[in-house]
Amino acid sequence: MKLVLLRHGQSEWNKLNLFTGWKDVDLSEKGVEEAKSAGRKLKEAGIEFDIAYTSYLKRAIKTLNIALEEMDSLYIETVKTWRLNERHYGALQGLNKKETAEKYGDEQVHIWRRSFDIAPPLMDKDDENSAHRDKKYRDFPQDVIPDGESLKLTLERTLPFFMDEIGPSLIAGKNVLVAAHGNSLRSITKYIENISDEEITSVEIATGEPIVYTLDENLKIIKKEIL
Numbered sequence: 001m002k003l004v005l006l007r008h009g010q011s012e013w014n015k016l017n018l019f020t021g022w023k024d025v026d027l028s029e030k031g032v033e034e035a036k037s038a039g040r041k042l043k044e045a046g047i048e049f050d051i052a053y054t055s056y057l058k059r060a061i062k063t064l065n066i067a068l069e070e071m072d073s074l075y076i077e078t079v080k081t082w083r084l085n086e087r088h089y090g091a092l093q094g095l096n097k098k099e100t101a102e103k104y105g106d107e108q109v110h111i112w113r114r115s116f117d118i119a120p121p122l123m124d125k126d127d128e129n130s131a132h133r134d135k136k137y138r139d140f141p142q143d144v145i146p147d148g149e150s151l152k153l154t155l156e157r158t159l160p161f162f163m164d165e166i167g168p169s170l171i172a173g174k175n176v177l178v179a180a181h182g183n184s185l186r187s188i189t190k191y192i193e194n195i196s197d198e199e200i201t202s203v204e205i206a207t208g209e210p211i212v213y214t215l216d217e218n219l220k221i222i223k224k225e226i227l
């Protein structure tokens with residue numbers, strides 16, 4: 001069966017090189033085109049999906065819907081989960097490179113950049129952008145919703161969803177499409193390709209380029225191709 005990973009197209013804040021995280025920004029024009037192109041590639045590859053998974057963030061949801069529309073597959077079951085959200089960048093959300101360096105210093109940025117288990121400064125729970133005040137997350141236990149995540153924490157809240165939901169769909173023989181974010185897709189890649197904690201920080205998943213895994217019933221990779 002096929003597992004296809006698709007990182008959302010360029011967002012409005014990617015264009016401005018701002019930390020985005022859980023900020024629910026829209027796709028840019030370019031991002032919409034990237035999603036259409038990904039959908040066309042998947043249609044040409046002739047993959048028929050049985051189920052799709054995405055995050056609670058519109059840049060991923062729209063990427064999925066645009067790609068499914070290109071494949072004339074908007075009818076398939078789609079599951080949305082906060083566990084596929086991008087890494088939460090805490091108080092850094094909305095900052096650009098210059099502001100981050102000015103506020104925290106180049107040395108600190110350099111440490112954060114390569115770190116696996118260091119979280120950024122947390123966002124205040126009463127910040128207007130806090131997930132604790134966002135209706136999307138109102139039904140979740142408040143201690144589960146993050147205010148900032150290390151890469152390790154992000155992987156640790158995404159992988160259980162893969163093991164409990166996506167894995168069983170694959171083992172049931174379904175073709176699965178996951179439209180999500182750089183760091184949440186790293187979690188799945190890390191597991192499928194058995195990548196170490198050190199190596200995963202340098203794995204980059206390109207936007208809008210479907211990664212197609214053909215897996216056996218033990219979720220071992222038979223073939224990997226990037227469309």
Ligand SMILES: O=C1c2ccccc2C(=O)c2c1cc(NS(=O)(=O)c1ccccc1O)c(O)c2O
Pocket residue numbers: 017018019092095096097098100109112113119120
């Ligand atoms: O500061 C961070 C950082 C801080 C806290 C947790 C994670 C990261 C992180 O993962 C990261 C950073 C900077 C840059 N490059 S940058 O310094 O040029 C930069 C800074 C701010 C906004 C966008 C930029 O491109 C990266 O490529 C990163 O992957």
